[in-house]
Amino acid sequence: MSQTQEFRETVLTQHNKYREIHSAPPLELCGILCERAEKRANELTELDSMDHESTGENLFKCVESKLSGKKVVETWYEEKKLFNYDAPYDHDQHRRAGHFVQVIWNDSHRLGVGFATKDDTSYVVCYYDPSADEEKFHNNVNKPKAK
Secondary structure, three states, X not given: OOHHHHHHHHHHHHXXXXXXXXXXXXXXXXXXXXXXXXXXXXXXXXXXXXXXOXXXXXXEEEEOOOOOHHHHHHHHHHHHHHOOOOOOOOHHHHHHOHHHHHHHOOOOOEXXXXXEEEOOEEEEEEEEEOOOOHHHHHHOOOOOOOO
């Protein structure tokens, strides 16, 4: 298995671990989304930028350490601390915890993973299909299952 495929599989596995906690169906890797994510990661690397291009896009920047697919998804998932399940939809809350929301978004079924490295800096891009949608918010962000 190539380094790229291994990284993608790690990111997928970590997503599905967290999705299971929230009763969301598992994601599957999508070749077209992976190609798009890889292209976007290369663009971000060249621009040295973290500007989001669209909804359904999670970005991660890693400087001077070994890039870990597990750590990338863990970092996004930790935004759960900023999320209130019982509050009505709040755009500011969604912005603060948007990576977390996208990781566990119930209606997403396909995942694209890409990464690129230049010097000591790596960028990771994940695309989700379908992406999170404000109008369907309450049906797609499930509380964690009781232990």
